[in-house]
Amino acid sequence: MSKTGLKPGVVTGEEYLTLVKACKDGGYALPAVNVVGTNSVNAVLEAAQKNKSDVIIQLSNGGAEFYAGKGMEDGFTAKVLGAVAAAKHVHLLAEHYGVCVVLHTDHANRALIPWVEAMLDHGEQHFKETGKPLFTSHMLDLSADDIDFNLSESARLLKRMVPLGMSIEIELGVTGGEEDGVGSDDDIGADNPHLYTQPEDCLRAYETLNPIGHFTLAASFGNVHGVYKPGNVKLRPEILKNSQELVQKTHNTGKNPLDLVFHGGSGSEKEKISESLTYGVFKMNIDTDTQFAFAEPVGKYVEANTKAFKYQVDPEDGTPYKKQYDPRKWLREAEKGMAARLDEAFADLGATGKSLALKKTDELAA
Numbered sequence: 001m002s003k004t005g006l007k008p009g010v011v012t013g014e015e016y017l018t019l020v021k022a023c024k025d026g027g028y029a030l031p032a033v034n035v036v037g038t039n040s041v042n043a044v045l046e047a048a049q050k051n052k053s054d055v056i057i058q059l060s061n062g063g064a065e066f067y068a069g070k071g072m073e074d075g076f077t078a079k080v081l082g083a084v085a086a087a088k089h090v091h092l093l094a095e096h097y098g099v100c101v102v103l104h105t106d107h108a109n110r111a112l113i114p115w116v117e118a119m120l121d122h123g124e125q126h127f128k129e130t131g132k133p134l135f136t137s138h139m140l141d142l143s144a145d146d147i148d149f150n151l152s153e154s155a156r157l158l159k160r161m162v163p164l165g166m167s168i169e170i171e172l173g174v175t176g177g178e179e180d181g182v183g184s185d186d187d188i189g190a191d192n193p194h195l196y197t198q199p200e201d202c203l204r205a206y207e208t209l210n211p212i213g214h215f216t217l218a219a220s221f222g223n224v225h226g227v228y229k230p231g232n233v234k235l236r237p238e239i240l241k242n243s244q245e246l247v248q249k250t251h252n253t254g255k256n257p258l259d260l261v262f263h264g265g266s267g268s269e270k271e272k273i274s275e276s277l278t279y280g281v282f283k284m285n286i287d288t289d290t291q292f293a294f295a296e297p298v299g300k301y302v303e304a305n306t307k308a309f310k311y312q313v314d315p316e317d318g319t320p321y322k323k324q325y326d327p328r329k330w331l332r333e334a335e336k337g338m339a340a341r342l343d344e345a346f347a348d349l350g351a352t353g354k355s356l357a358l359k360k361t362d363e364l365a366a
């Protein structure tokens with residue numbers, strides 16, 4: 001479909017930059033979906049294929065730990081190996097879904113820097129074997145620390161990522177929400193200055209990181225992680241616009257020089273999402289809404305098949321329930337629910353039909 005076609009599969013390095021540029025030039029963004037196992041990974045791939053859109057798959061440290069198995073005694077090793085296992089799963093399968101997939105890890109605060117470094121150990125090994133990094137990018141979220149530490153630590157890790165063709169995502173300003181420990185109704189009022197990133201800080205990030213390599217930036221503009229009561233969240237996308245304009249003016253760049261990420265996208269007003277896309281947002285995280293979309297159909301399924309979740313064989317009439325309690329039945333309902341919620345996300349972000357992946361048939365015809 002596109003003149004700048006890419007091979008389907010995991011994209012890294014220059015291919016990733018091509019994808020980011022296509023999003024920004026085309027005024028659309030990709031959903032970055034948190035996954036916790038093969039069911040959620042495959043649901044995302046299925047949805048991307050169906051919507052003919054490229055997609056971002058990401059793991060939090062908790063998601064990675066769950067991927068490896070909560071039974072593993074060493075939780076840190078599980079966080080590392082779960083991420084590696086998920087990445088290898090996606091590397092193997094993504095191209096067969098015919099779309100481009102960005103592989104990313106989510107929020108790593110100061111305590112989780114060793115997690116990122118351990119994943120980079122595996123990434124370097126993978127690079128030696130295949131010439132590709134394991135992940136397209138990792139996120140470092142030092143927004144709770146002072147900005148000097150945030151940027152110097154981000155710079156240090158980016159220097160290690162650049163030889164692998166990797167990018168870094170950073171965060172400036174505190175995005176509210178449960179995972180950040182700032183989620184009370186009092187904290188997320190519209191006037192709270194901690195929710196809004198200063199354009200001057202975005203400029204500092206650009207000046208520190210851009211000379212080293214490619215970085216993407218999650219700036220806070222009133223967004224929160226998770227879903228809250230309506231009226232609590234006052235999104236101000238003009239903060240993104242002001243940041244872009246400050247960098248553009250100061251360094252005489254083209255329009256929207258920053259590659260921006262929208263955190264806490266679940267439950268956001270659609271007009272504010274659309275507006276943020278015009279200010280260089282190419283990625284929007286989605287987790288809370290897809291978690292619910294995964295769970296809701298399972299609840300319905302259990303309600304409709306209560307006996308199958310109590311008895312293997314009906315105690316009264318001897319009906320076997322194997323066909324109903326087979327995990328493939330109800331986990332498939334979960335996958336379909338999650339994929340259906342992503343139809344909406346691709347549409348909201350303008351991504352439907354925009355995949356840069358050259359289809360195999362196109363390659364044959366060329």
Ligand SMILES: [Zn+2]
Binds near residue numbers: 218
């Ligand atoms: Zn965030």
